[in-house]
Amino acid sequence: MPEVTYARYEGAAAARLLGAFLPAYAEVYAEPPYGEGPRDVAEFAEHFRAHVRRSGFRLVPARDGDDGRRTFAVIELAVRQAWRRRGIAAALHARLLDGLDVERVTLTVRSEPEAGPARAAYAAWGYRKAGVSRPWDGAPLYDCMLRERSP
Template sequence: MTTVTFDRYEGPATADHLDGFLAAYEEIYADPPYREGPWDVAEFIDHYQVHVRRPSMRLVVARDGEEVVGFAYGYFLAPETRWWHNLQDVTLPEAFMRENGHRSFAIIELAVRRAWRRRGIAAGLHTRLLNGVDAERVTLTVRPEPEANPARSAYLAWGYHKIGTSHPWEGAPLYDCMVREARTPQLQQ
C-alpha cells in the first residue's frame, strides 16, 4: 500500500496541472448530486483557465503513487467579487461583503475520488490548501442535496457555518454558502 502524498502549486504554476487532475474531476462529478457530463467538464475547464490567472491561486493535488485521488483549489476574493452578492436568502451588511484581495479566501473545489474517501484525504487537502493563508475568513459552497451530506458534515466539523444560499450564475444549481473565521482581525488602536 502506498502513502498518499500532497503537492501544492501556487500562482501561474497552477495552470500546468489541470491535465493531471481532470480525469479525477470527471469521475467525481459524474456522481450524484452533480451528474456532470461533457458540457459541464468543458465549462469547468473554461472556469479553471480564468481562475489560474488570479495571483493568489493555490492548487493541492493528492496522489496515491502516481494516481490522482483528490484535489482542492482556491484563491482570495478580489475587491470586485460577486461572491456575497450571489446569496439569495440573506442580506449581508456592506461591511461584511467588502473585500480587499486579502480578506477572504474562497475554496472553489475540494474533491476526493470515491475509493479514497473517509481516509482523511479531504482534511489533508483542506489543511494544505490553507496552510500559510493569512485571511480573516475562509468561504466555500456545497450542494444542499443529501448526497452532499458527508462533505457538509466535514465542513461543519472544520468550523464552517452556513450563511446563505448562493446562486452563482445563470443556470447554476443552488449552493449553501459557508464561512469559517480564519483569524481574528487586528483591532485598531
C-alpha cells in the same frame, strides 16, 4: 489610513474582476437615493458582462493595501471515491489553508441531501452556513459556508 492603489483593466481581465467589486456596488447603491436590492445588483452584473465585451471598455478599481487579502475562497476540493473516509480531504484542506493570512475562508456546497457528507465535513472543520446562492442562471442551489480564521 491605508495606501490606495489604482490599476486599469480591459476586456477579459476586467470581466474577471466582477466578483471582486460587486459587493462594493451593492453596498453603495443600496443607499438613498438608489435603494437598489439584489435584483438590481444582478441586473447590473448582467449589463457589466455585456459592456465589458465592447471595444474600449475600461475598469479602474481603487484598492487599499488589504483589499482582496481578507477572504480566501475554496473553489474545488475533491477526493476520488476509493480514497474517501481516510482523512485525505481534511489533510488537503489543512495544507491548502496552512500559512494563509486571511480573516475568513468561504466555500460552497450543493444543497441536495446527497451532499450531506461533504457539508458535515465542512461543519466539522469549522464552517457554518452563511447563505444560499445560485451562481449562474440554471445552476442548482448551493449553500455558502464561511469559516472565520483565528487571529
